[in-house]
Amino acid sequence: MEVFDKIGEESESDGLSIEADVVIYNTMVDGLCKEGRLEEGLHLMERMRSTKGLAPNTVTYNCLVDGFSKVGDIEIGKELFDQMNEEGVSPNVVSLNALVVGMCRHGRINSAIVFFNDTRGKGPKGNAATYATLITALCDVDNFLRRLICLIKC
Structure with a gap:
């Protein structure tokens, strides 16, 4: 993050600077999410929008949806999925x-089955x-229920 925060500053030696683009932001958001720093990833997406005028894309959202879903914050993941649709990001x-x-x-x-059925025909199709x-x-x-019934009977 320290190096990322220096992007856009002019180099003292040659006076050049590098501007962050969507790819760099997505890489940072993905890294933060993989490290469990989900709130920072969300803030970085907002920073991307507000300070750089860059629009988050499917990759940006997928990193966040996946990160929140993995830790069990399904509601936030679903909100981000819905936000994608609202913003025209497919x-x-x-x-x-x-x-x-x-x-x-x-x-x-x-919930997974209901969500999957709700998206059929109006969103992405499932794959294998x-x-x-x-x-x-x-x-x-089903296996859990069979084991539970067996334990109760025994």
Whole structure:
């Protein structure tokens, strides 16, 4: 972040400066999210908009949606997904899968199915990974219920 904050400053030796673009911002947002610094990633996206006049794109949002979904902050991930649509940034299958995987990992399989069904026809289509995630989650629930019934009977 220290180096990133120096972007845009003129170099003392040659008087040149480098301006941050969407790719640099996305790289920073992604790194912050992977390090669990999600709030900083959100603030950086806002800084990108407000101070640089750069528009977040699908990659920017996907980093944040994935990060929040992985830690179980599904509501924030869903809000970001909805914000994408409102701002005209098209969610893609990566956006969809990030939320579906997050919901399933955090025991919200019904929410994942409802979300997936709601996006069908008006948003990104699922792929093999989407279906595999949903099938695996449903099988895990079924196996858990079978083990629980077995324990109760024994």
